[in-house]
Amino acid sequence: MNPETRLFIDGELVTAASGATYPNINPATEAVIGEVADAGTADMERAIAAARRAFDETDWSTNHAFRHHCLQQLQAGLRAVQDDFKQQISAETGAPMGICGGSGPQCEVPISMMDFTLETLPDFQWSRDLGIAEPLGQRSRRLVEKEAIGVVAAVTPWNVPLQINLAKCVPALAAGCTVVLKAAPDTPWSATMLGRVVKEHTDIPAGVFNVITAADPVAVGEQLVTDPRVDMVSFTGSTAVGKHIMSQAADSVKKVFLELGGKSANIILDDADLGSALLSSLAVCFHAGQGCAIMTRLLVPRSKQQEVEELLKTYFGFIQYGDPAAEDQIMGPVVNQRQYERVLAYIERGKNEGARLLLGGGTPAHLSKGYYIEPTVFVDVTNDMTIAQEEIFGPVLCVITYEDEEDAIRIANDSPYGLSGGVQSASDERALAVARRIRTGTLMVNGGNYYAADAPFGGYKQSGIGREMGPEGFEEYLETKTIAIGA
Numbered sequence: 001m002n003p004e005t006r007l008f009i010d011g012e013l014v015t016a017a018s019g020a021t022y023p024n025i026n027p028a029t030e031a032v033i034g035e036v037a038d039a040g041t042a043d044m045e046r047a048i049a050a051a052r053r054a055f056d057e058t059d060w061s062t063n064h065a066f067r068h069h070c071l072q073q074l075q076a077g078l079r080a081v082q083d084d085f086k087q088q089i090s091a092e093t094g095a096p097m098g099i100c101g102g103s104g105p106q107c108e109v110p111i112s113m114m115d116f117t118l119e120t121l122p123d124f125q126w127s128r129d130l131g132i133a134e135p136l137g138q139r140s141r142r143l144v145e146k147e148a149i150g151v152v153a154a155v156t157p158w159n160v161p162l163q164i165n166l167a168k169c170v171p172a173l174a175a176g177c178t179v180v181l182k183a184a185p186d187t188p189w190s191a192t193m194l195g196r197v198v199k200e201h202t203d204i205p206a207g208v209f210n211v212i213t214a215a216d217p218v219a220v221g222e223q224l225v226t227d228p229r230v231d232m233v234s235f236t237g238s239t240a241v242g243k244h245i246m247s248q249a250a251d252s253v254k255k256v257f258l259e260l261g262g263k264s265a266n267i268i269l270d271d272a273d274l275g276s277a278l279l280s281s282l283a284v285c286f287h288a289g290q291g292c293a294i295m296t297r298l299l300v301p302r303s304k305q306q307e308v309e310e311l312l313k314t315y316f317g318f319i320q321y322g323d324p325a326a327e328d329q330i331m332g333p334v335v336n337q338r339q340y341e342r343v344l345a346y347i348e349r350g351k352n353e354g355a356r357l358l359l360g361g362g363t364p365a366h367l368s369k370g371y372y373i374e375p376t377v378f379v380d381v382t383n384d385m386t387i388a389q390e391e392i393f394g395p396v397l398c399v400i401t402y403e404d405e406e407d408a409i410r411i412a413n414d415s416p417y418g419l420s421g422g423v424q425s426a427s428d429e430r431a432l433a434v435a436r437r438i439r440t441g442t443l444m445v446n447g448g449n450y451y452a453a454d455a456p457f458g459g460y461k462q463s464g465i466g467r468e469m470g471p472e473g474f475e476e477y478l479e480t481k482t483i484a485i486g487a
Contacts, residue, residue, distance in 0.1 A: 001087045007037045008195025010050035011206025017042040022215035027094035027333045028324045028370045036188040039212045044220040047210040051151045051178040052229040054207030061148040061176035068121045070204045071174055075114045077201025082107055088189045089162060094332040095287050096324050110163035116453035117174045120474055132487050140484040147479050148176030150231030153224045155182050157237045158335050159290040161190035167468050168234045175477035180210045182224055186335050188213035228252045239462045257466040257476050259458055261391040262419030265412035266295035269425040277424040278311050281397055285319050285331040285375050289395040293420035297388060299408050302401035309358055309379055316359055316375050322367050333371040334394055340371040343394030347376055350387040356380040383411050413439050418460030
């Protein structure tokens with residue numbers, strides 16, 4: 001697989017200062033597939049210092065044409081090694097090759113999505129003239145300038161690691177920021193490989209981009225988010241960790257971008273064709289349900305519950321899984337032993353709270369290795385149950401019945417989260433009207449898909465702060481300065 005096992009600090013691929021490494025484990029086989037540098041606080045100190053120096057002492061933040069040139073090189077370099085990337089991502093995430101190649105979100109698609117940033121950068125309006133006015137009787141010409149925010153801490157998860165690494169680092173670099181990327185410990189190669197590509201394929205100056213991997217992310221992670229030399233933290237992960245990062249960053253009043261958990265509702269209205277509408281429920285099997293925006297609550301008319309149950313039994317029976325090399329599978333294992341035990345504990349809690357297990361709920365008999373969990377569907381779920389309120393991050397679907405459209409909207413909004421959702425109806429107009437009343441950052445209506453580089457992604461409520469991708473995602477990494485000149 002030709003992985004990169006070293007850190008990338010101040011323009012060099014280096015081992016950890018202590019010489020420590022830790023194993024990278026394939027969740028589909030539970031086998032050690034290699035190792036990676038285990039960074040400590042000394043390594044993080046070097047990375048932060050390098051990023052600070054590169055921002056303060058080079059023209060990276062102001063040389064827009066040079067940045068565009070370097071990011072073009074980065075995209076070309078990523079494409080040159082994308083076959084290695086696909087193998088590595090499949091091995092360390094457990095995602096089957098069916099979602100690591102082609103139109104899957106794990107490799108080729110996020111590399112192609114860099115096009116949006118590359119097209120945005122040359123024409124971006126870095127300065128605008130507000131003209132002359134006389135505030136408080138002082139004749140003044142006013143300018144509004146956009147400037148890079150500074151040093152960015154990019155803290156990323158393990159579910160779609162390359163996609164999220166690029167979604168944070170590419171706009172930040174394009175905006176003129178310098179970056180310290182702290183990867184999830186479970187998927188280190190998806191970050192360290194970026195360091196190799198930057199080193200071998202680009203003219204990005206030393207210190208502008210740095211990569212840290214660590215078996216225990218707490219010490220180096222807290223060092224990164226609390227350091228006053230870091231101007232912004234961009235984090236994707238659980239809501240609990242996001243809250244902690246907010247509190248840790250508060251002392252130095254850093255800007256914080258958070259893309260957090262979800263418990264998205266898929267509303268099937270009473271006029272929808274059940275046969276086609278319920279196919280969307282299979283999304284809980286995609287990457288074993290390890291996606292924050294996956295619709296894990298299925299809201300259906302109470303009058304159609306029996307028909308829904310029969311269709312779900314049929315549809316979920318078609319899901320095959322267990323072969324990481326398979327191009328025709330969408331489901332793999334969950335990422336590690338801890339997550340495996342966590343999901344199974346949620347399933348037990350669902351049963352104990354009175355939900356009825358329609359199918360799944362355990363470990364597959366045909367697989368003796370790997371952190372696999374059967375596709376699981378609960379029915380007779382009420383929205384106050386733990387499995388309906390908390391993010392499980394596994395292949396678990398909760399079916400909740402509603403009385404009428406108003407009841408469906410109430411249930412969908414009765415959540416601490418607000419990341420995504422869906423509405424399906426025989427009428428686009430009716431579905432859109434319902435969608436506009438759902439308090440979430442993204443919605444899919446009648447099979448539409450918002451996932452694209454030009455579409456902002458993020459959540460309401462405890463699903464986060466700010467937006468990733470799209471123009472809004474680019475501007476997250478910019479400060480706004482207003483200048484008045486006496487006229």
